[in-house]
Amino acid sequence: MNVLRRAWFPVTAGLLALILIGGLVYWFWWGYTRLPISDRAPDVQLQTLNGEQVSFHEHAGKVRLVEFYYAKCPDICPVTTANMVQIQNRLKEKGLFGTEVEFVSITFDPTNDTPDVIREYANRLGIDPSGWLLLTGTEEQTKKAAEDFGVYVQKEADGTFTHSVTSLQLVDEKNNIRKTYKMGEGMPVEEVYSDIMNLLND
Structure with a gap:
């Protein structure tokens, strides 16, 4: 034994x-490496720059990075968008941008951010519209969209905005919010890129 x-x-x-x-x-x-589901993305109703009605949930099937911004923002918004353009270019090299990954930018200043203003902003910062959805709407619609995504926005008397610095969100193919990031100089660019790739490999 x-x-x-x-x-x-x-x-x-x-x-x-x-x-x-x-x-x-x-x-x-x-x-x-698997990212937890933190919330369900709201099905906001907005418009493209050409006036086409868009439902957020209709764009399921791609990993989406969602940004809230306004074109006259002096610092945080353009820095965030520029960082997103860096990620855009890396995804384009892999043939993923516009096919498996889509970026979404939603203005919360539709009165000043006309389609022409947004197009100029996009061109200046290097946004590729083939995989980047630029959305607008009425003040009520964009305000509701921000609120539904949990983004705090307050319009000041001078026309500027106070807003959450954590208003950059990663959404998976099934409309689940998987992560929220800081914007501006504090945006973790490498982490965002890595998280996008991880979602694609889930």
């Missing part, structure tokens, strides 16, 4: 080691 116990001990120890290693590998490659 003692001989049998001694014979089975290394086998049992080996199996336990394999289970432990397998669990660690699973956690690292699946559990660690």
Whole structure:
């Protein structure tokens, strides 16, 4: 009996080691990299620059990075958009931009951000409209869109806006919000790019 116990001990120890290693590998490659679902993206109703009505949920099927901004913003918004353009260009190199990944920018200043103003903003910062949806609407619609996404926006007397600096959100193919990021100088560009790639590989 003692001989049998001694014979089975290394086998049992080996199996336990394999289970432990397998669990660690699973956690690292699946559990660690997998992004949790934080909320359901709202089905906001807005318009393209050509006046076409758009339902956010209709664009399911792609990973989307959603930004709230206004074109006259002196700092946070243009820095965020410029960072997004960096990611856009990297995704284009892989043939993913516009096919599997889409960026969405929603103005919360539709009175001043006319289609022409937004087009100028997009051209100046290097936005590629083939994979980047630029949305607007009435003040009521854009305000509701921001609120539905959990973004705080307050219009000041001088025409500027106070808004959440965490109003950049990553949405998966099934309209689930998977992560929210800081905007401006604090935007974690590499993390955003990595998270997009992880969602594509889920």
